[in-house]
Amino acid sequence: GAGVSQSPSNKVTEKGKDVELRCDPISGHTALYWYRQRLGQGLEFLIYFQGNSAPDKSGLPSDRFSAERTGESVSTLTIQRTQQEDSAVYLCASSLSAGEADTQYFGPGTRLTVL
Amino acid sequence: AQSVTQPDIHITVSEGASLELRCNYSYGATPYLFWYVQSPGQGLQLLLKYFSGDTLVQGIKGFEAEFKRSQSSFNLRKPSVHWSDAAEYFCARGSNYKLTFGKGTLLTVNP
Numbered sequence: 001g002a003g004v005s006q007s008p009s010n011k012v013t014e015k016g017k018d019v020e021l022r023c024d025p026i027s028g029h030t031a032l033y034w035y036r037q038r039l040g041q042g043l044e045f046l047i048y049f050q051g052n053s054a055p056d057k058s059g060l061p062s063d064r065f066s067a068e069r070t071g072e073s074v075s076t077l078t079i080q081r082t083q084q085e086d087s088a089v090y091l092c093a094s095s096l097s098a099g100e101a102d103t104q105y106f107g108p109g110t111r112l113t114v115l
Numbered sequence: 116a117q118s119v120t121q122p123d124i125h126i127t128v129s130e131g132a133s134l135e136l137r138c139n140y141s142y143g144a145t146p147y148l149f150w151y152v153q154s155p156g157q158g159l160q161l162l163l164k165y166f167s168g169d170t171l172v173q174g175i176k177g178f179e180a181e182f183k184r185s186q187s188s189f190n191l192r193k194p195s196v197h198w199s200d201a202a203e204y205f206c207a208r209g210s211n212y213k214l215t216f217g218k219g220t221l222l223t224v225n226p
Contacts (some may be wrong), residue, residue, distance in 0.1 A: 006156070033213065041214035042119075042205060043159075056212065091158060100147045100209035101166050106158040 002026065004107035005043055006092050012113045016034060018085045021077040021110045025094030032075050033104060037089040044092075049075060082114045117141050120207050121217035123148050129225045134190040136220050138206030147209035148189040150180055153219075154202045162204075165189060176200070198224050 004008075005024045013019050025032045034046040045059040049069040059060040060066070079086055089111050093104040118141045128134055131171025140146055147166055151159040170182040180191045190207060201224040207214040 031212065035214075035216075040218075043207075043214070044219040045213040047214070048212050050212075054216070059213075093159075098212040100208075100211050103149075103161060103164060104214060105161070106151070109159040 004092055004094050005092075006107040007051045008108050008109065008110060010113075012109050012115065014115050015084060016081055018078065019082055020114065021079075021112070022079055022090075023075045023077070023092030023094075023107060025075070025092070026101045026105055027095035028072075029096055030072050031095045031098035031102065031104075032069060033093040033095075034075070035093065036061075037091060037109070039088075043091060044076070048098060052085075068096050078103070081113075084108045085112045087112055087114045092109075116208065116217055117135050117139045117210050118137055119206050119215050119217040121206055121220050123205075123220045124218070125221045125223065127223040127225060131195050134193045134196045134200070134222070136204050136206075138189045138191065139187050140189065140206075140208050140216060141187070146189075147181065147212065148180075149189075149207040149209065150174065150189075150191050151207060152176075152202045153205065159205065162191070167170070187199060194224075200224055213216070 007022045033048045035043040037043045052069045064080045067077045089109040091109045093106045095102040095104045120139045150162040151165045161171045165172045167181045203219045205219045206217045
């Protein structure tokens with residue numbers, strides 16, 4: 001597969017449960033990004049990785065949100081004790097490097113519904 | 116803080132008509148600007164991007180955009196819309212490592 005892949009495509013969970021969202025970037029892309037898209041809103045930046053380092057976590061909405069990345073490969077976004085306001089589409093993107101001119105390629109997203 | 120504004124939430128056009136989607140960005144040096152399209156249930160696909168040079172940028176699917184520094188705008192255009200163009204369109208600005216997005220414009224195409 002040449003593109004960014006994400007799993008699961010849909011996740012329904014109960015309030016208070018933990019969820020893990022996975023992202024597989026394009027091979028060779030050193031930078032990886034997570035965004036959140038709530039209904040009727042644009043995309044909000046959450047966090048990015050350069051390699052397995054996350055220089056900027058300031059977009060994470062609360063300490064219930066965390067992310068990690070293994071080398072220059074898979075990343076997981078974990079949401080603990082989910083709340084209804086966490087319901088959104090979570091999009092992952094990757095790029096060759098983390099520059100403002102680098103094109104970010106997006107995955108299809110994970111739609112999270114918290115009941 | 117840098118921002119991107121898409122003034123039109125929803126636009127409806129007839130198939131075959133021309134299209135212009137508006138995008139304005141806040142202050143800054145030469146911006147890196149992007150247009151993405153999102154079809155239902157799909158991720159974002161890059162239509163075109165502007166970094167420098169020629170202010171008229173050609174993209175995929177017959178789209179083009181013009182960068183106008185004096186108006187802080189980067190409007191997306193297409194001369195003749197096809198039914199398959201119905202989707203949501205996002206303008207974005209590159210700032211260091213992240214993209215700042217507008218809230219999107221939903222395009223409906225009538226037969």
